[in-house]
Amino acid sequence: MSNLTWSQLGELFHAALATPVSERAAFLDAACGGDDAARREIEAMLDAHEGSSRLHVEDRLLSGGDPVDPLLGRTIGAYRLVSLIGRGGMGDVYLAERDDAQYERRVAFKLIRPGLARRGATERFLRERQILAQLEHPNIAMLLDGGMTDDGHPYLVMQYVDGEPITEWVRRRKLPLRARLELFCTVCETVQAAHNNLVVHRDLKPANILVTEGGEIRLLDFGIAKLLDETDTDTTMALDRLLTPAHAAPEQVMGRPVTTATDVYSLGVLLYELLTDERPLDVDQSSATAIERSICEAVPEPPSRRRPERRRALRGELDTIVLTALRKEPGRRYQSARELGEDVANHLHGRPVRAQGDSLLYRTRKTLARHRLAVTAAAAFLAMVAVSMGVVTQQSRQRLVERDRALAEQARADAVIGVLSDLLTGSNPLNHPEGEALTQDSFIGMLAGAVDGLDDQPQVQARLRELLASVYAAHGRNQEWLAAMAALVAYHEQAGSDSLTLARVRHNRALATVAVHGAETAVPLLQESLARHRALLGPVHRDVGVAATDLARNLALDDPEAAADLMQEALAIAEVHSDVDSLAMARVFNGLGNLAMTHGDADVARGHYETCLELLEPFLGEANPNTMTVQFNLARTLRRPDQRARAESVLRRNIERRQQVLGRRNLHVAYSWEALGGVLVMQGRPEEALAAFASALDIQREASGEHAAPTSYVLVKIGSVLTVMGRPAEAVDRFAEVRAMEAARMAEGQSPDTLLEAFGHALEALARHEAGDRRGALAVLDEVTPVLETTVPRGRSWIPAEVATVQATLLLAEGQAAPALAAARRALADRLTYQGDLPTMVGRNQALVAAALAATGQEDQARALLAEFGDAALACGYLTPLQRRLVLTARDDLGP
Amino acid sequence: MPAEENLTIWLGKMSAGDDAALDHVMRLLYDEIRLMARQRLRDERADHTLAATALVNEVYLKLAAQRRIDAADRIQFLGVAAVTMRRVLVDYARTRTRAKRGGGERPVPLEDAEPFLSVEECDEILALDAAMERLAALDERAARVVEQRFYAGLSVEETAQLLGVSTKTVQREWVAARAWLRKEVARELGVAPDPGAP
Incomplete structure (x- = not known):
């Protein structure tokens, strides 16, 4: 400087x-x-x-660019900019005049926003220009020209349309229904023409659909159109959409991929307005959360109910057509703009329409088909649901409406805290389970301080305390969580809060009780909570489903049958709400899958993940990080020998997609590499496995840290593969590095990861033994044994099985036959618990048991086991040389 | 924008000692920051609703913890939020560049996959923050201008109003400081100039 x-x-x-x-x-x-x-x-x-x-972050942080507009009055190309007529997502639109006054004197001049020019926007702009040039349609505003300004900003010149938004046009002329519908059919045809050219409009709204003085339709502003290109994984979401939320489709406010179905939704909104002169949803704009909630959850009232005086004309077919176009899930709307237009025409000409409302029967059938529930149980439950819904409908629709309104109020009031806690417990990227204690703790400390200081404002205090409680929960600070929940329950009881609030805080207190005192103590509380929710909300409310799920999870060990029944109930409830909340349902299934995986139930888990994907993909698309997460989880269930080829291909595709979407050095890419390495080991392809683990290691070092626990895990696996490959000296070097990382973690004051250490040390012992350092190997093994027997949880991971396998191997090699047999048996038992579906892994442990039996003189049993498992174990490709020798020796000693 | 009026009203009531106003301010703040966060995270990449929400939550929590926010109107409030936003982004970038989480052993929760900023952007945020410190040492006001413009997205006029200087001064400081910061960050990250950029 x-x-x-x-x-x-x-x-x-x-x-x-x-x-x-x-x-x-x-x-x-x-x-x-x-x-x-x-x-x-x-x-x-x-x-x-x-x-x-220019910085990458500039475009993201500095929206809008400099607020100078030196362009007015300037001449660019052949155009003089007269006035600013609009601002769009891609740029500003000016009314301009052609200086040489040819055909079109007045034009719309669209200039790309300078701040967007970095991230491939120029490229997209040029592409847009190309698309538009191909889009010749009498009802679409034509592209006339395009070019670059002197300072390098691209621009487009379009036909200037002097017209009136379609809704105002029909209203001012008091157009009869039939004429409105005919006009709408023309709009549909025009949109379809654009779709045929692979252009999605994305921003269809009355302001973009003008009618000229002569009564002709003109569609404007394909400003955010993009090619429907499969390889294009960007999901351009116009944030400006928030400014006109009334016309946004659910996938748009949620930032999901936009497709032709998005335009179908917008056409549905338009049709609704043409039929009723009102918008379908009264979008609550009090906050961004409220907007999302309105658009993604609120089901529009049928047009006939909105305008009772037009009831006869609208009821039935038109109601159904509109509501079909407005379905929340893109895949369940009309397949195309043309289909929608044709159905309106069908109605006009008295032909049968295509659209069909969802009957309860349809839903029931769908539920049964998808979940293959025990038919009787599900049918009984759904009959109960049907009855209760029917009863509600007939007796107290009014009360239901009132209750829903009250619930909506409640939801609004809790929007802040709801979203905050969702994020803090689940999706908050700052929220790493074992993450940076310092910043997070200070953060939580600040929040706790704020809560304590609010004694004079008990209501606000309670709201924030609830948030704080969920933060404690997410961070595993269970004692504090329980204390906060107890305080909340006490406050609400004393303050005479409404029964729903009480139910909620009591439920959360029950969950905190699970965390602190275990399932057994909490189950009565959870049972009580479920009963309370049922009584307050009826049998099909989503919160009842949540309460049932929570109870089921905690009953799973003691009363699996009751747990299964509850889970079915939760599923059926989720299904009833799937129209408005398929994402929440997907979450349930992913959670169920994760639960099954921790119990080693790969097949069950796979079923859940598949259902989850079925729900997610139409909604999020394949290239969404969440979809990819579930695909990754799914791949991990493919572990039987006959599934490994598929697992490999799924993971390789997963890696490719994650690299595209998340970047090559993303942590999730590392997870996929690591999982792929595991699959390759099992396939007996150690060299390739090493390469995959190396990719994972490389990313982990950077993303998790040089000596972070996840980095260690990968390194341990590399060492283990090297040992299997007969390269124990190199393996020993790796394990030395693992030790150094361990020491560095301890120096930082991190609490030790006992599972990781048992795993790493056991494999280190094996490598040392293979490398000829018997004494060192046994010393290390002595360290591992007590840890394994006291602190490492069994049956939740395959790692204890692996550690016990090593113990058995080394003890046997040292001639300590009796303890070797005990270790081999424990290894086998653990293996069966967690990986019982993997015949080669089980076979390897059976062969070791056999070798230990032989060494203790139990020859008959040993012979029988070897006959059954010996060949498979020797062929499996991941016995270390020592293990192989032990099995072969036993076989030779025993004879046939 | 009605929310804007409301915010001013409630901020006024809050400073006048109306305790109930705090609750309203909190709620409106949340919306304001959320809008701001959405703009900050304007991005063509995948799904970013969650990322924007996460960012706003961090800012919100930090502000909520302060309990008293000295702001008479929206612009002043955004000024306060800018400082907080900067801190959150830097903390995030720092955390992310040495993130620790479970390995490939455990299933991943569904919502765990949202990148907030890319690794590249994290590096920039950190380098920028360091450069901002150096700029502040050189000239406090220039750093303040950048902070308001860059992290709160205030316009030149708004920044001028907030700092009590002329728009011309803000514009001059802004252009010079931006060039200086770009240069500093490029130097620190060793980025080769990109001749293709506009």
Whole structure:
């Protein structure tokens, strides 16, 4: 840096900037004299000003760019900019005049927003221009010209349309229903024409659908159109959409991929407005959360109910057509704009319409088909649901409406806290389970301090305390969680809060009780909670489903049958709400899958993940990070020998997609590499496995940290593969590195990961033994044994099985036959618990048991076991040389 | 924008000692920051609703923990939020560059896959923050201008109003400081100039 002060620097910089480029060198020579450092600094600033080192974050942080508009009155190409007529997602639109006054005197001149020019926007702009040029349709505003301004910003010139938004046009002329519907059919045809050219409009709304004086339709502004290209994984979401939320489809407010179905939804909104002169949803704009909630959850009232005076015309077919176009899930709407237009035409001409409302029967059938529930139980439950719904419908629709309104109020009031806690417990990227204790703790401390300081405002205090409680829960600070929940229950009881609030806090107290005192203590509380929710909300409310799920999870060990029944109930409830909340349902299934995996039930887990994907994909698309997460989870269930080829291909595709979407060095890409390495080991392809683990390690070092636990795990696996490959010396080096990482973690004050350490040390012992360091190997093994027997949980992971396998191997090699047999048996038992579906893994342990039996003189049993499992174990490709020798020796000793 | 009026009203009531106003301010703040966060995270990449929400939550929590926010109107409030936003982004970038979480052993929760900022952007955020410190040492006001413009997205006029200087001054400081920061960050990250950029 030079020694100039900031104001000197600024003066010089601005003066240089004002000097023509050709004279700058001379100017700087004179101005800086001999101060080379100053000159270099100014030159670097000038370069940076021109954009040569523009930051990536600038586009994201600095929206809108500089608010200067020096363009008005200027002439660009053949166009003079007259006035600003609109701002769109991609750029500003001016009314301009052609200087040479040819065919079109007045045009719409669209200039790309400068701030967007970095991230491939220019490219997209040019593509848009190309698409538009191909889009010749009498009802679409035509592209006339395009080019670059002198300072390199692309622009488009389009036909200027002098017209009126379609809704105002029909309203002002008091157009009869039939004429409105005919006009709508023309709009559908036009949109279809664009779709045929692979253009999605994405922003269809009355302001973009004009009717000219002559009564002709003109569609404007394909500003955010993009090619429907399968390889294009970007999911351009116009944030501007929030400014006109009334027309946004659920996938748009949620930032999901936009397809032609999005335009179908917007057409549905338009049709609704044409039929009722009102918008389908009264979008609650009190907050962004409320907007999302309105659009993604609220089901529009049928048009006939909105306008009772038009009831006869609208009821039935038109109601159904509109509601079909407005379905929340893109896949359940009309397949195309044409289909929608045709159905309206069918109605106009008295032909049967295609759209069908969902009957309860349809739903029931769908439920049964999808979940293959025990038919009787599900049927009984659904009959109960049907009855209760029917009863509600007939007796107290009014009360239901009131209750829903009250619930909506409640939801609004809790929007802040609801979203906050969702994020803090689940999706918050700052929320790493074992993450940066310092920032997070100080954060939580701040929050706790704020809560304590609010004694004089008990209501606000309670709200924030609830948030704090969920933060404690997410961070596993269970004692504090329980204390906070107890305080909340006490407060609400004393304050006479409404029964729903009480039910909620009591339920959460029950969950905190599970965390602190275990399932057994909490089950009565959860049972009570479920009963309370049922009584308050009826049998099919979503919260009842949540309460049932929570109870089921905690009953799973003691009363699996009751748990299964509850789970079915929860599923059936989720299914009833699937129209408005398929994402929540997907979450349930992913959670169920994870639960099954921790119990080693790969087949069950796979079923859940598949259902989850079925729900997610139409909604999120394949390239969404969440979808990819579930695909990854699914791949991990494919572990039987006959499934490994599929697992490999799923994981390789998963890696590719994650790299595209998340970046090559994303942690999730590392997870996929690591899982792929595991699959390759099982396939007996150690070299390739090493390469996959190396990719994972490389990313983990950077993303998790040089000596972070996840990095260690990968390194341990690499060491283990090297041992199997007969390269124990290299393996020993790796394990030394693992030790160093362990020490570094301890020096940082992290609590030890006993599972990881048992795993790493056991495999280290094996590698040392294979490398000829018997004494070292046994010393290490002595360290592992007590840890394994006291602190490592069994049956939740395959790692204890692996550690016990190593113990058995080494004890046997050392001639300690009796303890070797005990270890081999424990290894086998653990293996059967967690990986009982993997015949080669089980076979390897059976062979070791056999070898230990032989060494203890139990020859008959040993012979029988070897006959059954010996060949498979020897062929499996992941016995270490020592293990192989042990099995072969036993076989030779025993004879046939 | 009605929310804007409301915010001003409630901020006024809050400073006048109306305790119930805090609750309203909190709620409106949340919306304001959320809008701001959405703009900050304007991105063409995948799904970012969650990321924007997460960012706003961090900012919100930090502000909520302060309990008293000295702001008479929306602009002043955004000024306060800018400082907080900067801190959150930097903390995030720092956390992310040495994130620790479970390995490939455990199933991943569904919502765990949202990148907030890319690794590249994290590096920039950290380098930018360091450069901002150096700029503040050189000239406090220039750093403040950048902070308001960059992290709160205030316009030149709004920044001028907030700092009590002329728009011309803000514009000059902004252009010079931006060039200086770009240069500093590029130097720190060793980025080669990109001749293709506009």
